[in-house]
Amino acid sequence: MPTYNRYPIAFDHGEGVWLYDTAGNKYLDAISGIAVCPLGHKHPAFTKALIEQSQKLIHTTNLYSIPLQEKFAAKLCQDSGMQQVFFGNSGTEANEAAIKVARMYGHNKGIALPQIIVMEGAFHGRSMGSLSATYNTKHQEGFAPLLEGFLRVPLNDVEAIDKCLSENSGVVAIMLEPIQGESGINPCTASYLEAVQALCDEHDLLYILDEVQTGNGRTGLYFSFQHSSIQPDVLTTAKGLGNGFPVGACLIGGRAIDVMQPGHHGSTFGGSPLASAAGLAVNQAIHDENLMQNAQQQGNKIRTALQDNLADMSGFKEVRGLGLMLGIELSIPCGELVNLAREKGLLITVQMDKVIRLLPPLIISDAESQIIIDTLTLLIKEFCNEH
Ligand SMILES: Cc1ncc(COP(=O)(O)O)c(C=O)c1O
Known part of the structure; x- marks a missing residue:
């Protein structure tokens, strides 16, 4: 039944926080199957x-x-x-x-x-x-x-x-x-x-x-x-x-x-x-694997960095949440960001039109958190400037 509006992408395999589509492209999975894979893929x-x-x-x-x-x-x-x-x-x-x-x-x-x-x-x-x-x-x-x-x-x-x-x-x-x-x-x-x-x-x-x-x-x-x-x-x-x-x-x-x-x-x-x-x-x-501690550390790092990087942007409201369950609220509808992020190799969702939701695997490393921060900072800045 067509109960889902599906994105035009299918994944073939995964490893850690990474998913690989059927064409071989690599994506950082910052959704984890909607909060489902704390251990990431192929643990x-x-x-x-x-x-x-x-x-x-x-x-x-x-x-x-x-x-x-x-x-x-x-x-x-x-x-x-x-x-x-x-x-x-x-x-x-x-x-x-x-x-x-x-x-x-x-x-x-x-x-x-x-x-x-x-x-x-x-x-x-x-x-x-x-x-x-x-x-x-x-x-x-x-x-x-x-x-x-x-x-x-x-x-x-x-x-x-x-x-x-x-x-x-x-x-x-x-x-x-x-x-x-x-x-x-x-x-x-x-x-x-x-x-x-x-x-x-x-x-x-x-x-x-x-x-x-x-x-x-x-x-x-x-x-x-x-x-x-x-x-x-x-x-x-x-x-x-x-x-x-x-x-x-x-x-x-x-x-x-x-x-x-x-x-x-x-x-x-x-x-x-x-x-x-x-x-x-x-x-x-x-x-x-101390994943609760890692969720706290990486979550704090992502939240603080995005809050700092975006603080002066008009269109940005706040980052909220705890650990690796984070929402970045904009003051403008931003559903388009899901596709724009995917084109840059990052999987996210947008809730209620204006909230970018991050739910990455709890095994995420410091370097991988940094990729989320850098990709999203750039994307949100570009998006807010254009809108
Ligand atoms: C808080 C909460 N409760 C219940 C559900 C339903 O869970 P499921 O889809 O596994 O039936 C969800 C799913 O998103 C949820 O977020």
């Missing part, structure tokens, strides 16, 4: 783990114990402070699980029509539940009726949540992305995240964080909520979790423990031996 330990596990056992079923899945879950819990994990195959599925946990939590408390507070600008996926939690009307148009049970408030506005809670009964959860990715790299402030925690504690609500894009080391810590002093009840992640092997996870702790019981949810493929081996290899590389 030796990751490839070895996939090969070895596929020669041993690929799939059984969740009707049996899967020791690798248990090991993977334990590692994720150790890295997040969560207690239990449900494995699916995508971010959308992780969020569907989270929405179901919230509804069951409400029903267990005798709430017949549970409501979840969600954010303006949110992106949680394209299935009917996650699409209903998503903000973008462009994604929702034509798919009514959407699911009921979502209340919408502006991001970084504690009073709006307070008001929403006082005007509505049956609220069971607050769901948000610590940094909104699809709507243009919009970070929540630490004080906001902490105030939401206080509201969840006060009103006995589940605190649901969607770290599908921000998780797995991208922002410089394993999960981006760890930049503030909060602990969610439900945490979803995917994208970087499997470095391109489809894995999604919904982690629970705190008030969400014991909400889900046998028969409440399931997945044929989720947490298979192969998916778990892939996830474990990513987790190990993130730790062994």
Whole structure:
């Protein structure tokens, strides 16, 4: 189906942060398959783990114990402070699980029509539940009726949540992305995240964080909520979790423990031996290769350099984000920059017309970060001068 407006390019192979198209041209992949490849392409330990596990056992079923899945879950819990994990195959599925946990939590408390507070600008996926939690009307148009049970408030506005809670009964959860990715790299402030925690504690609500894009080391810590002093009840992640092997996870702790019981949810493929081996290899590389530290260092370097180089340009607004999840906002629409950058061998995306998004692999070197800085500085200056 023509569900994507595709660019006229196809890739043949990759190595590290580099992708090679079918004509042999080389590109620095500053998108990582949209935040999916923290280890870049053709990472030796990751490839070895996939090969070895596929020669041993690929799939059984969740009707049996899967020791690798248990090991993977334990590692994720150790890295997040969560207690239990449900494995699916995508971010959308992780969020569907989270929405179901919230509804069951409400029903267990005798709430017949549970409501979840969600954010303006949110992106949680394209299935009917996650699409209903998503903000973008462009994604929702034509798919009514959407699911009921979502209340919408502006991001970084504690009073709006307070008001929403006082005007509505049956609220069971607050769901948000610590940094909104699809709507243009919009970070929540630490004080906001902490105030939401206080509201969840006060009103006995589940605190649901969607770290599908921000998780797995991208922002410089394993999960981006760890930049503030909060602990969610439900945490979803995917994208970087499997470095391109489809894995999604919904982690629970705190008030969400014991909400889900046998028969409440399931997945044929989720947490298979192969998916778990892939996830474990990513987790190990993130730790062994100090990729969180590298994300912080390279992210700071790119952010500071672009901010300095572009500060005087009319048309440039700001660089924001954390670690290697960065947005460069211009005051003019700049979608054209995606093609112009590709012509110069750099892969980027532009969100909401005006925000250049960078999500390079976490293995990026100092010299490769410099290529991003130099290429983008030149391109943005030329673009702003011409427009
Ligand atoms: C924050 C967030 N949540 C959920 C999703 C959906 O994930 P997937 O495309 O793996 O279903 C995305 C995808 O961009 C995302 O950025």
